[in-house]
Amino acid sequence: DVKVTQSSRYLVKRTGEKVFLECVQDMDHENMFWYRQDPGLGLRLIYFSYDVKMKEKGDIPEGYSVSREKKERFSLILESASTNQTSMYLCASSPHGNTEAFFGQGTRLTVV
Amino acid sequence: EDQVTQSPEALRLQEGESSSLNCSYTVSGLRGLFWYRQDPGKGPEFLFTLYSAGEEKEKERLKATLTKKESFLHITAPKPEDSATYLCAGGATNKLIFGTGTLLAVQP
Numbered sequence: 347d348v349k350v351t352q353s354s355r356y357l358v359k360r361t362g363e364k365v366f367l368e369c370v371q372d373m374d375h376e377n378m379f380w381y382r383q384d385p386g387l388g389l390r391l392i393y394f395s396y397d398v399k400m401k402e403k404g405d406i407p408e409g410y411s412v413s414r415e416k417k418e419r420f421s422l423i424l425e426s427a428s429t430n431q432t433s434m435y436l437c438a439s440s441p442h443g444n445t446e447a448f449f450g451q452g453t454r455l456t457v458v
Numbered sequence: 459e460d461q462v463t464q465s466p467e468a469l470r471l472q473e474g475e476s477s478s479l480n481c482s483y484t485v486s487g488l489r490g491l492f493w494y495r496q497d498p499g500k501g502p503e504f505l506f507t508l509y510s511a512g513e514e515k516e517k518e519r520l521k522a523t524l525t526k527k528e529s530f531l532h533i534t535a536p537k538p539e540d541s542a543t544y545l546c547a548g549g550a551t552n553k554l555i556f557g558t559g560t561l562l563a564v565q566p
Contacts, residue, residue, distance in 0.1 A: 388558040449501035
């Protein structure tokens with residue numbers, strides 16, 4: 347079975363902190379994604395990566411950056427956390443293109 | 459603009475009461491229509507992919523169908539353990555476009 351693992355289930359951070367969310371997949375997938383999920387808005391794509399060191403902006407990249415130094419690991423960085431970044435963050439991976447994407451368990455981030 | 463719309467937003471069923479969830483989509487160059495199940499506080503769990511109109515897929519009490527404009531998730535004789543949010547997504551270039559989901563509650 348595909349496994350996508352996010353480093354934390356719950357995080358509480360202060361406004362202005364730099365926050366790192368880590369994601370690891372064990373299926374050698376080329377593509378990895380970061381989404382955020384908010385009530386009434388659904389899942390929205392923040393960034394994706396189709397290869398090591400490659401990244402592309404999604405629909406809502408402002409205030410975020412990403413890093414992919416190894417194929418299995420994709421990190422989301424909040425440079426200076428703000429309260430409007432309080433959300434559920436979901437990492438996903440897929441083998442290529444947009445075939446089935448498999449999700450991690452999510453990280454519930456609260457910025458206070 | 460690419461868009462996926464799900465209805466209803468919420469659905470309450472009695473155990474054994476069959477129903478359908480709707481997903482309408484306008485996605486340029488659709489590359490698959492995806493259904494996921496999401497339990498509270500967890501990530502979405504993949505259920506089905508449909509690629510062409512007329513295609514159907516089944517898994518236990520769930521059956522997904524696809525037309526050129528819509529997809530339906532039919533739930534036959536649901537059980538309380540089927541309670542979850544069901545998400546639909548359209549495959550576009552390099553991403554999935556999600557609807558906001560249908561929250562299904564099945565009462566015993």
